Amino acid sequence: MQKTFYKKELLIKAPQQRNGAANNKKDIEKIQSWLNLFAMQNPSSGTATGIDGDFGPATEKAVLNFQKFNNLPQTGSIDQTQFDMLSLPLKKAFEDPITGNNLRELVLNVAKNHLKNRPFELVMYKQNNMGPWVRSYLDGNEGEKWYWCMGFAQTVLDQAASIQGKNFKTLMPLTYSCDTVGTTGLQKKLLTRYQEARTNPALIKPGDLFLIQKTPNDWHHTGIVTAVHGDVIETIEGNTNADGSSNGNAVMNRIRNFKQVKIDFFSIEPLV
Structure with missing residues (x-):
């Protein structure tokens, strides 16, 4: 890892x-x-x-x-x-044995295992985005400016890939930035734009990352796609809340309508 x-x-x-x-x-x-x-x-x-x-x-x-x-x-x-x-929940999230028939299943099962152990940020010294879960996802970083949704998504991808002896950094750089991953997706032709995804939902696959657009080259939130049902995707995502915020406080299983929100999708297929 x-x-x-x-x-x-x-x-x-x-x-x-x-x-x-x-x-x-x-x-x-x-x-x-x-x-x-x-x-x-x-x-x-x-x-x-x-x-x-x-x-x-x-x-x-x-x-x-x-x-x-x-x-x-x-x-x-x-x-x-x-x-x-x-601290047992943290240990279980990172070290419980995970099985799956392929990388996509492993990604989903790792994400579900983190969700089960209820990661949650804390408020410390009047700052959000603090505490042991945030530091674990962000390699020791924490604080008001440290949004941790990409840190969570890459942690899941890292754990899943490592089970198969693969390095997720062959797919994307280690980063905490949605913009960096989105730009990498464009460069490697791995990013399905929301217009195409709406026309052809079969392009969206479990285990891929979703990226919510602010502008065509600016993304502000990410997570793991776990399923696609008609107009909606199911996700497991960090740094969110019941309102779907990109600066919430927990890992959650959410439902998002990709026909109503500009959501691009980063394919992990080259690593599969």
Whole structure:
């Protein structure tokens, strides 16, 4: 795999606790982040707390609540073993075994596995596009300007291609930019324009990337096509929300009408 930054997100340097001699701001931020992500999936757990890199009384209480919720000894300290429990969704998204009869099936199954583990961005220091999922998709980058839809799509393509011993960068450069991939598609004649796709939907295939146009040479959102039904495509896409935003906060399974929106399609066929 080309995109392996996620492995750093699975580790803390030492046990973290209130007034701990080995406390580390970045590790405390990781713990606080995962306590919040855990709370999203377990609203009654009482683990949501601020993310500021300070292991104060609020973080200690959130840790105690996490330990109580999971029937663990209530020490108020998080070591690597308990951090493994907190960050397990990320590990499963990147490392669960995936099968498929061909690259297109692998792409879909990898995307579904990420979706199942509920990637979600966080707000930290008053900035969106933050947290362990965003950094994993963007190779350590995060922050207000770091839209992560292409990072997610390329992560899926990278994982799927790597299972077959292929390098997705033979198809497109590693990038976080929809414009770069769209331009590459035009240069390599792999981009089906929306006008042609509307006329001949058979050109759209599961596993391809969709690119939403702003102008003919400017695209602002992407994701994985999972199915085509009449006038609509099903997708799995990152950095979106229920409204289909290109700067949302989650990975979602969405339905988009490609007859009403200018959507181009990048074919992964040369890699298949």
